[in-house]
Amino acid sequence: MRRIPLSQIQPHMHLARDIYHLNSLLLREGTSNLDRYTASLANLGITSIYIVDNISEDIEIPDAITEQTRVKCKDALQDTLFHFRTEGSFDTTCLSRAIDSLIEDLFARKDVLISLTDIATTDDNTLVHSVSTTVLSLLMGQRLNLSEVEMRVLAEGALLHDIGKTLLDPAILFKTEPLTSEEFAHIQMHPLLGYRALQRNPLITELSRLLALQHHERLDGSGYPQHLPGEDTHLFAKIVAIADVYDALTSERCYHKSMTNHQAYEILMSDSGTKLDAQLLHVFFNNIAIYPNGSLVRLSNGTRGIVKSQNKEAPFRPLIRIIDDINGETVKLYDLDLMKDLTTQIIS
Ligand SMILES: [Fe+2]
Ligand SMILES: [Fe+2]
Numbered sequence: 001m002r003r004i005p006l007s008q009i010q011p012h013m014h015l016a017r018d019i020y021h022l023n024s025l026l027l028r029e030g031t032s033n034l035d036r037y038t039a040s041l042a043n044l045g046i047t048s049i050y051i052v053d054n055i056s057e058d059i060e061i062p063d064a065i066t067e068q069t070r071v072k073c074k075d076a077l078q079d080t081l082f083h084f085r086t087e088g089s090f091d092t093t094c095l096s097r098a099i100d101s102l103i104e105d106l107f108a109r110k111d112v113l114i115s116l117t118d119i120a121t122t123d124d125n126t127l128v129h130s131v132s133t134t135v136l137s138l139l140m141g142q143r144l145n146l147s148e149v150e151m152r153v154l155a156e157g158a159l160l161h162d163i164g165k166t167l168l169d170p171a172i173l174f175k176t177e178p179l180t181s182e183e184f185a186h187i188q189m190h191p192l193l194g195y196r197a198l199q200r201n202p203l204i205t206e207l208s209r210l211l212a213l214q215h216h217e218r219l220d221g222s223g224y225p226q227h228l229p230g231e232d233t234h235l236f237a238k239i240v241a242i243a244d245v246y247d248a249l250t251s252e253r254c255y256h257k258s259m260t261n262h263q264a265y266e267i268l269m270s271d272s273g274t275k276l277d278a279q280l281l282h283v284f285f286n287n288i289a290i291y292p293n294g295s296l297v298r299l300s301n302g303t304r305g306i307v308k309s310q311n312k313e314a315p316f317r318p319l320i321r322i323i324d325d326i327n328g329e330t331v332k333l334y335d336l337d338l339m340k341d342l343t344t345q346i347i348s
Contacts, residue, residue: 002056002294002306005048006041009034016050018067021121023075044121050294055323055333059308061293063117064135065105070118073098073134074127077159081166084197092203099155103148106138113310114139115261115292120251126162129247134158136243139287140280156204157211158240164194164212188224191216207236215240218275230277238277242268242284245276261290290315291346300345302326311339316346
């Protein structure tokens with residue numbers, strides 16, 4: 001399977017993963033004649049999909065959690081946010097069950113470099129972002145050998161980290177033009193609003209609330225709302241901060257196109273040790289595929305290919321399925337392991 005933009009859909013391709021919209025199934029895996037759906041998908045804010053064709057048949061894209069767990073988490077979160085908006089309070093039973101599934105999936109997964117494979121539509125952006133941030137945070141937590149109790153607290157806080165956004169003015173939150181300084185100040189209120197909202201629920205742990213409050217703090221004190229320096233920010237908030245920025249950069253939002261994992265890697269690393277914790281970044285990028293399986297890459301020898309599989313010890317040197325030569329002519333497919341051919345590199 002591989003991920004392609006809607007504009008590259010061809011008649012011979014089949015859908016490789018179910019597509020959901022607001023937790024209901026939109027298109028089932030295996031669907032053919034995908035060009036019939038291009039316009040409707042684009043209307044929902046979907047810009048790329050997973051497909052299988054003859055060059056990507058045997059390529060798998062490992063995800064950290066199953067599709068069922070993802071849907072369960074989004075469902076639970078949607079329910080929680082709905083009750084919170086309408087009644088000002090919520091029950092944590094549903095959320096707690098979703099956390100069980102998340103943790104179970106993570107511990108069952110094989111030790112591979114993953115890439116998150118969820119595709120967000122315009123309407124469920126926040127849900128997808130919260131679930132992805134949680135998965136990425138838990139992956140770090142797992143590497144740091146957190147206890148199960150700690151993992152649950154981290155999951156709870158990460159799922160609810162942006163709950164304060166539900167109290168913001170949607171006209172400002174979803175504004176596509178640049179924000180004025182007043183509007184920016186309004187957005188910056190969401191950590192405190194979230195913290196206060198979570199204080200009203202006695203079943204939420206204080207540490208989970210702190211994650212909502214501190215996830216925009218930065219080591220050098222340049223974050224908000226309290227401008228806390230690194231030594232005063234909780235470890236879990238530093239974890240969520242990395243997951244949050246990475247997901248924001250790599251997923252499509254109404255106001256920007258997504259970046260590649262590699263571009264996001266460069267941006268996060270440029271803040272390493274100054275704004276974001278260097279050791280945690282190291283742990284983070286040991287779990288993430290910089291060039292995810294199924295992505296199209298150009299090599300320094302002039303050929304193009306699709307990433308077939310990962311070399312766990314060298315995230316920058318995966319195995320590539322070469323699909324065309326220097327002149328762009330189709331070739332008989334062959335695989336090139338960049339760990340064996342050290343003279344060739346991925347250039348874009
Ligand atoms: Fe936030
Ligand atoms: Fe966030």
